[in-house]
Amino acid sequence: MAALLECEGAAALAVVYFSAGGRTAELAQVLAQAFTQAAAPLTTPTSKQWRARCVPIEGADIHAGRYRNEAALAVVDQAAAVVLASPTYMGGPAAQFKAWADASSERWAARAWAGKWAAGLTTGSSPGGELTCTLQYFQTFAAQHGMLWVPMSALRREGSKGHNRLGSGLGVAAWSDAAQAHPADLRSAALMGQQLAAQLNQRSCRFTYTLPD
Numbered sequence: 576m577a578a579l580l581e582c583e584g585a586a587a588l589a590v591v592y593f594s595a596g597g598r599t600a601e602l603a604q605v606l607a608q609a610f611t612q613a614a615a616p617l618t619t620p621t622s623k624q625w626r627a628r629c630v631p632i633e634g635a636d637i638h639a640g641r642y643r644n645e646a647a648l649a650v651v652d653q654a655a656a657v658v659l660a661s662p663t664y665m666g667g668p669a670a671q672f673k674a675w676a677d678a679s680s681e682r683w684a685a686r687a688w689a690g691k692w693a694a695g696l697t698t699g700s701s702p703g704g705e706l707t708c709t710l711q712y713f714q715t716f717a718a719q720h721g722m723l724w725v726p727m728s729a730l731r732r733e734g735s736k737g738h739n740r741l742g743s744g745l746g747v748a749a750w751s752d753a754a755q756a757h758p759a760d761l762r763s764a765a766l767m768g769q770q771l772a773a774q775l776n777q778r779s780c781r782f783t784y785t786l787p788d
């Protein structure tokens with residue numbers, strides 16, 4: 576099998592999230608903002624401005640269990656990287672997120688998202704609430720699409736400037752039993768945004784394949 580690697584200059588990040596109570600949304604927005612800020616100095620006069628765009632998964636777009644919002648899916652088509660974000664519900668992503676993921680199956684068949692970068696973010700009310708299971712699902716989903724996984728590279732750090740409180744390597748794992756996201760988790764989300772900007776600065780690649788006869 577011959578594989579042809581194509582590199583593109585333009586890049587943008589889609590942050591796809593479901594959030595019922597606002598904590599995942601808060602983290603997703605901080606991540607997106609940190610990406611856009613970190614990417615701004617990387618923009619050249621000839622390249623597109625690198626921006627992150629948040630794509631909320633709305634319950635109103637789910638009909639009889641099926642997610643139907645082609646415009647929202649198309650945001651990912653245009654992006655070079657995607658962040659998959661959902662609260663952990665019963666040890667996995669929320670059903671609303673899964674409905675969105677299932678709606679990407681035509682793109683899976685067309686290899687439309689292959690070669691994009693992907694990262695994950697989840698929230699829970701408990702530090703031992705199987706957050707890792709949700710991140711593992713996101714990684715599996717990314718692999719099915721042929722996307723390239725970006726792990727959480729920052730180690731656990733305690734203290735007033737701490738981050739990655741759970742020492743997660745798979746992605747941003749945040750937990751709070753309060754009404755808002757924890758400051759350390761907001762820093763984790765920002766770090767992931769910065770990391771994705773740095774990743775895209777190194778290389779933005781799309782793959783096409785020539786299958787054997």
Ligand SMILES: Cc1cc2nc3c(=O)[nH]c(=O)nc-3n(C[C@H](O)[C@H](O)[C@H](O)COP(=O)(O)O)c2cc1C
Pocket residue numbers: 593594595596597598599600662663664665666667698699700701702703704705706751
């Ligand atoms: C149906 C349901 C199931 C949940 N399951 C888990 C779980 O398995 N693990 C956990 O840590 N938290 C669990 N939670 C708590 C949520 O993950 C947590 O409140 C999360 O921060 C909510 O995110 P949001 O504010 O973005 O909606 C669950 C909440 C609901 C409503």
